[in-house]
Amino acid sequence: MTQQRNLLVEAQAALQAGNAGEAQRLCRAAIAADGDSGDARAILGASALLARDAVSAEAEFRAELRLRPHAAQGYLNLGRALGALSRTGEAADSFLRATQLSPNHPEAHFFLGVAQRKQGRTDGAAISFDRVIALVPHAVPAHQNLIEVMREAGRPADALACARRAIQLCPAEPEFLRVFSELAADFQFSQADDDLRGILARALGHPSVQPVVVGAAALSAVAADPSVAALLAKAGTVETWPADAVEDAMERLGGNGLLLRLLGMIPLCDPAFERLLTGLRRRILMGDVGRDTPSGLTFAAALAAQCFINEYVFAETEDENGRIEALIADHRPKDPWTLVIVAAYRPLHRLDLDWPLSAAASSLGDLIRLQVDEPAQELNLRDSIPALTGVHDTVSVAVRSQYETNPYPRWVRPSVAPSRGSVDAAVKAMSGGVHSGQATTNGRTEVLVAGCGTGQQSIWAATSYDGAAVLAIDLSLSSLAYALRQTRAHGIENIEYAQADILNLGDLARRFDVIECGGVLHHLGDPLAGWRALVPLLKPGGLMKIALYSEAxxxxxxxxxxxxxxxxxxxxxxxxxxxxxxxxxxxxxxxxxxxxxxxxxxxxxxxxxxxFHVQEHRFSIPRIQAALKELGLTFCGFYFLEAGVMAEFGRRFPNDPGMLSLENWRQLEAEHPSAFRQMYQFGVLKPL
Ligand SMILES: C[S@@+](CC[C@H](N)C(=O)[O-])C[C@H]1O[C@@H](n2cnc3c(N)ncnc32)[C@H](O)[C@@H]1O
Incomplete structure (x- = not known):
């Protein structure tokens, strides 16, 4: 027996070293020496699994279980072998037996959950993953699976609750914050505690979360605070509030960390908040209310940041205009309070201030950076951006002029892709594995972002693809300068910016593995002319990502x-x-x-x-189909679809698991006209 034990110890070591053949040889020697044993069969089965021989693995684990019928691990391993043979039902039974024999075996519950999920038994799977989490609270894969199960079951609120618990139990796993944000995008909270507000504040700072995605959910959590809700309820009458009520409101809002963070990051997209902030701004300007309150300056500075970020979109009356113009006309140095009031109505960089801002800089550093320093940097950067083509087309000239005045979109913090991957992986993800993408050469992915706007898209592309080298072009120098400033500020070095008209890119000698053109072609005089100009720039097998407005x-x-x-x-x-x-x-x-x-x-x-766009076309799915036919491109899937739309497609068209039939999508849109309110965002392939 000692000889057998020694041989099995060596076999186990060989297995752990990844040498399946040697492990099997040693096990056979052990059996020959001292007869059959459960341990030997278990190692033989595991070695067969390692060698991807699931048929032999099944036989060995069954042999083990004949020798020791109560071995939970044996049933677990047998389940894995059966799973590898795609016999999911039998695998689930085997995992279930393992959990019955060993109720506190987290792996057995986990594998049972995975098998149940594959069988579409979502309730059972949820119970299994929950059990794992009860046994091992920081079991990351169990949390991930549980969230996905809830999503697949069409239970977004439960998925969100699971993501929240995952954040709490696995604090070292930032991915859960990203998943939480994705799920929170369609969510309005009616109740919020400090923990939830803290999670939302962290989500707003997560590098792979676009603040605007989680902004509405975060704002709903602010509004769920009863004291804020009370202010919002009477937001239409701020004009009539006594001064101490205005000051009290400024104190409350100025002490709300999540709101301050939102004010400095994204436009608040909510009419009630807009009414409240517009009213408070007016009272601050016209009545000088709040100057001496402890949080007054903090709140007013955050309000001024918000007004700059939303480009002074709040309503402004004649008397406010008169008052602010008078303050500006007075060229004497202003104290920080007055400067903030002005900054809440006019961008400081446009003012002809003949006195240094340094006195105010210590208390208003962030505001001066936002409203003075960054615009100045953009002005300097404009001249460094090369022109690749001229801009002559009448519509292009008009469109350029619009985006010179109003670069779009404005954003404060970049978001980077959570991980890099190949073009092939991107195509497979988009097409449910039906299509394959270009294999990139030398580990470099050449990307063209055509109509990159203010750089959000080019930064995402530059961080999405393996070895990405991005050329990002646009008509508007203001947009490009904004993009270049942000790109440099965030230390991203693989993007080249240039001014160009898509219509004139025909002479470009470069060819690309990926071309992204989002929200652009529908602003050309002839969208198809622009699309046609891009096709020769794409390598055969390359991926083109397009986003177009939907008429419906x-x-x-x-x-x-x-x-x-x-x-x-x-x-x-x-x-x-x-x-x-x-x-x-x-x-x-x-x-x-x-x-x-x-x-x-x-x-x-x-x-x-x-x-108010100078040029806008809208598309339908048949129009896209006709364009793809003309251009010789193959549809490979929609991306960034809302979860509800995808779930509805799955219900309506169970025989189209890759979601690749444009005819099915046409029908879905006819039934749900707002399905593509985030545009038709889709990928197409150029045939090899
Ligand atoms: C709605 S913005 C989208 C920006 C960016 N793609 C995004 O999604 O963030 C449209 C951009 O397309 C650019 N654009 C429009 N027509 C163009 C053309 N003919 N050539 C190059 N850029 C163009 C505009 O200047 C503008 O910045």
Whole structure:
């Protein structure tokens, strides 16, 4: 027996070293020496699994279980062998037997959960993963699976609760914060405690979370605070509040960490908050209210940051305008309080200040960085951006002019992709594994971002693909300078920016593995001419990612455009402000009222992009199909679809698991016209 034990110790060591053949040889020698044993069969089975021979593994584990029928680990291993043979039902039975024999065996519960999930038994799977978490609270894969199970079962609120628990129990795993943010995107909290507010504040700072994605959920958590809710309820009457009520409101808001963070990061997309902040700003300016309160300056500075970020989209009356112009006209140095008031109405970099800001810098450093230093840097950077082509097309000239005045989108903090991957992996993820993408050469992925705007998309692309080398072009130098400043500030070195018109890129000698063109082609005079110009720049087998407006999803915007025409609004900042107030006062069933539900409604450039654009085309799925046919491109899937839309597609078209039939998508959109309100965002492949 000693000889057998020694041989099995050596076999186990060989198995752990990854040498399946040697482990098997030693086990056979042990059996020959001293007869059959459960240990020998267990090692033989594990070696067979290692050698990817699931058939032999099954036989060995069954032999083990004949020798020791109560071995939980034996059933667990048998389940793994059966799973590898795609006999999921039998595998689940075997894992279940393991959990019955050893109720506190986390692995057995985990594998049972995985098998149940594969069988679509979501309730059972949820119980199994829950059991793992009860036994090992920081079991990351169990949390991940449980969240996915809840998503697959169409239970987003439960998925969100599971993600929240995962954040609490696995504090070293930042990925859960990202998953939480993704799930929170469609969520409004009606209750919030400090823990939830803390999670949301951290999510806003997560490198792979776009603050705007989690912004609405975070704002709902702020509004769930009863003292904030009370202010929002009477936001329409701030004008009549006594001064001490205004000061009290400023104190409360100035002491709310999550709100301050939001104010300095993204436009607040909520009419009630807008009313409250517009009213408080007016009271601060007209009545000098709040100057001497402890949090007054903090709140007013955050409000000024918000106004800069939303590009002064809040309504402004004649008397406010007169007052602010008088303050500006007075060229004497201003104390920090007065400077902040001005900054809440006009960007400081536009003011002709003939005195240094250094006195205010210590208390208002962030505001001066935002409103003075960064715009100055952009101005300096403009000249360093090369022009790759001229811009002659009449529509391109008009579009450039719009984005020179109103670069879009404005953003404060970049988000980077959570991990890099190959083009092939991106295509497979998009097409449910049906299509493959280009194998990149020398580990380098050449990417063109055509119409990169202010750089959010180019930064994401530069951090998404293995060895990405990005050329990002746009018509607008203001947008490019904004993008370049942000890219440098965040130490990203693999993006080259240049001014160019997509229509004139034909002479470019470079060829790309990936071309991304999001929210751009529908702003060309002839979208297909632009698309046609991009196709030769894509390598055979390359991936092109396109985003286009949907006619069906933009019914609200079309109604708003009709209103703009009818009431004669221009696209000046002042008219955009007036128009927005008109929209906010429409009855909720007015066809144009829905545009206030879009984040774009809440800043000047974005609102101009949303409904005041100089050129806009809208697409339908048949129109996209016709374009793909003409251009010889193959559809490989939609991306960034809302979870609800994907779940609905799965229910309606169970025989299209790759979600690749455009005809099915056409039907889905006919039934759910707002399915593509985030545009048609899809990938196409150029055939090899
Ligand atoms: C709505 S923005 C989208 C920006 C960016 N793709 C994003 O998703 O963040 C549209 C951008 O396309 C650019 N654009 C429009 N027509 C273009 C053309 N013919 N050539 C290059 N850029 C163009 C505009 O200047 C603008 O910055």
């Amino acid at each position: 999803a933009r019914a609200g915007e079309v109604a708003a455009q009709a209103l703009i025409k009818q009431r004669g609004y221009s696209s000046s900042a002042q008219d955009i402000r007036r128009f927005r107030q008109d929209i906010l006062s429409l009855p909720t069933d007015h066809p144009a009222a829905s545009i206030a539900n879009a984040t774009d409604f809440y800043s000047t450039s974005a609102c101009r992009d949303q409904v």
